[in-house]
Amino acid sequence: MLTEHQLARYERQILFRPLGAPGQARLLDSRVVVCGCGAIGAATAEMLARAGVGYIRLVDFDCLELSNLQRQTLYEEGDLQTRPKCEIAAERLSRINSEIVIEPVIAKIGADNAAQLVEGVDVIVDGVDNFAAKFAMNQAAITLGIPMVYAALSGSYGLTMAVRPGETACLCCLYCAEPDKASSETAATAGVIGPSVNTVASLQMSQVLQLLTGQPECLPQGLLQVEVWDYELRTIRVPRRADCAVCGA
Numbered sequence: 356m357l358t359e360h361q362l363a364r365y366e367r368q369i370l371f372r373p374l375g376a377p378g379q380a381r382l383l384d385s386r387v388v389v390c391g392c393g394a395i396g397a398a399t400a401e402m403l404a405r406a407g408v409g410y411i412r413l414v415d416f417d418c419l420e421l422s423n424l425q426r427q428t429l430y431e432e433g434d435l436q437t438r439p440k441c442e443i444a445a446e447r448l449s450r451i452n453s454e455i456v457i458e459p460v461i462a463k464i465g466a467d468n469a470a471q472l473v474e475g476v477d478v479i480v481d482g483v484d485n486f487a488a489k490f491a492m493n494q495a496a497i498t499l500g501i502p503m504v505y506a507a508l509s510g511s512y513g514l515t516m517a518v519r520p521g522e523t524a525c526l527c528c529l530y531c532a533e534p535d536k537a538s539s540e541t542a543a544t545a546g547v548i549g550p551s552v553n554t555v556a557s558l559q560m561s562q563v564l565q566l567l568t569g570q571p572e573c574l575p576q577g578l579l580q581v582e583v584w585d586y587e588l589r590t591i592r593v594p595r596r597a598d599c600a601v602c603g604a
């Protein structure tokens with residue numbers, strides 16, 4: 356049951372029929388981990404906090420750099436050379452929504468700790484900028500049976516896909532046969548503009564909302580590719596691979 360206060364606070368979201376009051380109640384009961392608090396991670400984390408997701412874990416080890424300010428929306432000039440980004444982000448999100456639990460965890464995600472960092476949540480949000488961490492999260496997601504929403508950015512181009520263990524392809528189904536495809540470009544080499552960050556974060560957030568409120572039939576059927584300079588959006592089917600080293604039988 357939602358309180359009067361919650362009904363008022365989340366009124367516009369509750370009025371959106373596919374969510375409604377039952378969807379809002381589920382969001383308030385949900386637990387999400389955001390791995391990486393850079394561009395996409397910060398943008399999605401802010402939407403999660405505003406939407407009233409009850410518990411948000413923020414994992415990152417980096418400090419803010421001057422070049423981050425152009426696109427990483429939770430941070431300000433005064434945050435430079437202070438604390439790790441996950442702590443700054445946690446404080447800012449607490450000011451946006453003091454009625455949810457936000458836990459910053461200072462850690463660099465890798466194969467050795469990914470399972471521990473993502474355990475106990477309903478959805479894993481991919482906000483990391485390197486494929487070693489993405490693959491570690493993918494392995495943990497499959498092992499623990501937790502859905503993950505992958506996202507990647509380069510220039511004006513972005514990708515996102517929901518990985519549902521046992522149901523859909525995983526990141527290894529997508530990339531392990533062609534590893535060059537995964538690591539070809541990153542924000543550090545190809546640059547990135549604000550519109551691609553916020554578009555991909557929004558597409559990621561829609562998938563998180565659908566997963567948390569039990570509406571997997573609404574999810575895109577595969578990998579979403581978006582180009583914000585040429586205004587293109589398409590969905591590419593990604594078959595599960597029976598011989599996948601991570602999710603195959």
Ligand SMILES: [Zn+2]
Pocket residue numbers: 524525526527528529596599600601602603
């Ligand atoms: Zn797979």
